[in-house]
Amino acid sequence: MRKIVIETPITEFLDERLIFYQIKVYRDDEFENVSSIDSKRFGKAKSAVVKEGGNSVILKRIDIENIDIRNYVQEIKLIKEAGSNNSILEFYGVLKDRFEDDYHLVFESVDCRTLGQYLQFNELDWKQKVKIAYEIANALKFLHERNIIHKNLTTGNILYDNVNETIKLINYSIFERNSAPKKNNFVKKLRFWKRDSESCRYPKEYDIYCLGSILFQLTQNVKSTFDGDWEKYLKYYPPENVQDKYKQICKDCCRKVSNDRPNIQEVVKNLYDALQSVNNVSSSQRMQSTLSVHSIHRSNTTRNKPRFIGSIRKKNKSSLNHEGPSQPPPTFVYQSTHQETQNINAPPSKKSDAIPQPISYLTPEPDIVIPQSTSYTYTSPHNPIKPPPTYPRNLPAISSPLITQDFITEMYNEFYDKVANCKMELSNLNDAYILDYINKAGQSESKILEYIDAKQSFTINKVLLALFHQLGIGTPVNSRKAFELYKEASSKDTFAAYVAGECSLCGQGISKNMTEAYKFYEKSAQGGFAPAYKKIGLCNDMGMGVAVDKEKAFYWIEKSAVAGDNYGYYTLGRFYEIGNGCEKDESKGFSWYIKAADHGITAALHKVGTCYKYGIGTSVNTYKAIEYFKTAAMEGCHFSQVQLGQAYELGSDIEKNDREAFKWFRMASDQNYDMAVRDIQSKMQRTDLFYW
Known part of the structure; x- marks a missing residue:
């Protein structure tokens, strides 16, 4: 006897199961500041803020057409029933789009490195x-x-x-x-x-x-x-x-x-x-070391520069580990009952680890560690300003200097000159950097915000106001308002035009629109804003927002390199190597790769190693190739990590060392690089590679 099977639509089944298992279902109007991200931690997803409570969340789309929906719902049920744990990414519920049959998992947002x-x-x-x-x-x-x-x-x-x-x-x-x-x-x-x-x-x-x-x-x-x-x-x-x-x-x-x-x-x-x-x-x-440690702590008058370290966001709060200058203003410190200078922004010490180790004062960490954003996995010329986690702000100064337009102009010029002259990547102009500038000036971020908001007739004030709204300085993050301000100022300010282009490219505060992004980049480039040169070049090269024009792409990329853009050096080298919009010249390409590598561009370090290995634009030099591969590998380049692993495995121009090979393959495999995954699979079976 043939059974009659009545199929339930996937969306209807999912809606029914979510209600049955009492899983919270969000509406899309319960979120704000929604923007797309592409992160190694979460893949393609969206970041958002819950309007009620202000918690930052990650929205991960459920591809209902390509999964076993019944098993999938069971997994959601298990995670929901498991409850919360401080060491597990917290699951909040499911978002259902009102206008489309689209569903997203809602997880807490986290901001720190893996x-x-x-x-x-x-x-x-x-x-x-x-x-x-x-x-x-x-x-x-x-x-x-x-x-x-x-x-x-x-x-x-x-x-x-x-x-x-x-x-x-x-x-x-x-x-x-x-x-x-x-x-x-x-x-x-x-x-x-x-x-x-x-x-x-x-x-x-x-x-x-x-x-x-x-x-x-x-x-x-x-x-x-x-x-x-x-x-x-x-x-x-x-x-x-x-x-x-x-x-x-x-x-x-x-x-x-x-x-x-x-x-x-x-x-x-x-x-x-x-x-x-x-x-x-x-x-x-x-x-035994308690007395000597406290003595070192009190007598150490030369303090390190501020350090900014990303941490896991818990209910939209983060910690900022900040060590002030040698003579900090009242904004930063207070005097304790033990007559020890303490940092009011430092996280509370744990009882078991209350005593600091002397080594931290003898060998300080690097001056600044930029916090990692969940929205991006690495810094590149394509990334816009990243909105970092919201840090606890310093207490208002007892008597901060009067804010004047001269101070605002000086602050704006400081930021503009560094980015426009390619001395600093736009992605590094984050809230930690700006707050450090404000604190050193003894000013209050809220007072600055109030001043520039009241005097928007000055274009630079409007640009700074947009920056404050984008990064959440003195006000909650509001990407939409930030974009509107950038757009208004873009006709008169090249920095504003450039950032408006970045927002249009990545969908921050506005839907992604490559045509609009190109128009903003073009306006910025024509005004002489150097970082926009490579954007125009790449758009013309790949046909993003404009028809493909290889010669025009080469013109702008060359202009970018001449202006001192580190990524422009690398891109121009690539154009010369393959003859993209210009006559092919591998030696010229190699010379630009060298220049980019000298400025620390990781991709260029790997490329120089490749050129030395295969004799592209230069003579073969396997020793130099390994040297450059090693430098790039230490910077996290998984291509170079595999090259270095293979060199150690085969003993080519370097002493054969299976343990070193295993180490570099493992590092590359942690970045999900398939070639390294295959290599390390075979080596994990060898117990002799565990060095003990």
Whole structure:
């Protein structure tokens, strides 16, 4: 007998299930400042602010046409029932578009670097490493106890707040399932583990294996390799610094037979024991150093420059670690009962770690660390001003100087000159930079906002007002109002025209419109604003907002390079190398690549290495090629990381070293680079690559 099957429309089924499982459904009019982002953390998504409460959120589209909707709804139900956890990205509900059958997952917004990014350029002491490992295991335990499997656990999917020393797991479960399947999806998801059958596609043991590889990676500390010399690594971080207990945990988690691996409860217990043993060793050392540490803290009158460090946003709040100048005004500090100068903006100290380590004063960190935005994964000439997290503001000055138009003009010229003359990327003109300028002048951001708002007849005041609204300085972020102000000022101000073009390109405060973006760029370029030159060139090269015109593209790119734009150097080199809008000249291309590399452009460093390797525009020099690949690899270029890994693996013009090869392949695989994923899959089976 043939059964009659009545199919329910997907949208109707989804609506019914969301109501049945009591999952909160948002309307699109409950959000504001919605803008598209493309981030390694979340893929293609949108950022927004909830009108009621002001929480920043991430909106991840559900591709209902390319998923098993029933299983997908079950995963949403599991995550909703699991509840919240400080170490897990919080799920708020689902957004349903009123006008289209479109659905988005609503997650909390986070603003900090991934653990993988942090480990590449920062050092952690052994206690911090074990603590991070314990927190990651605890977060995974929370998921496993609720029958949720992460499926994609890597250091690239763990956010690390170095201020509060906390982590958050992201990109779990439904994040990996809400996009159409790709041909390389199998390789991407199974980078550390080979499945046995389709029926056990993602067992919990897979998460345990991935956790083991992360525990191993925590011991590697990429920064400690200095110039990439493995012997030097062993000299400064000898294997005996790794606890035997910790080594055993790593080995147990990475056992080839999945049934031989411990469950997450055992891992958490063993890591807790390892952490306790570290605390017992260090507690006596801290007691002995208390007096000398406080003496150093009081006598140290030469302070570091302000440091701005991104942290995980909790309910739309972030922490700003700021160390002021040697003679700070009342705006920055107060005198404690212990007669110690303290930072009013510093995060509250933890009781167990209340005493600072002397090393932080002897070897200070880099002056400024720009906070990472969830909207962008890296800084490039195509990125507009990023609206960074909202930081706690400094208290108003007791008696700030009177604000005059001369002060406003001086401040505007400071910002304009640096960007217009290619001395600073527009993306670095963020709220941390501007607030630092305001604080050094002893002024109040709210008073400046009030002044420029009242005197908008001055074009530069209108541009600064737009900047304040875009970055949320003295006022909540309002991208739409910022764009309107930029647009009004664009006819008289080249900076405003350029930023209006960036907003139109990326859809900040307005829908994406490449034609409008090109018009703004053209207006800015014709006014002599150098950063707009390369934008006009790229638009003409790729036909964005205008018909393709290779010769015109070359004209503007060359003009950009002559004006001193670092990315213009690199792009002009590319044009000469392939003969794009000009006569092909590989040696000219190489010379421009060299110039861009000298100014620290990572893509140019890799390109110079490639030119030396294959003799493009210069003679073959494999030693120099490896030197440039190594520099680019340390800057995070996954192409160079693979090249360097292959050089160490094959022993070509460098001493063969499988461990070094493994390290660089692993770093590239953390960026989801498929070639590195394939290389590291084969090497993860070799236990001798674990240096202990």
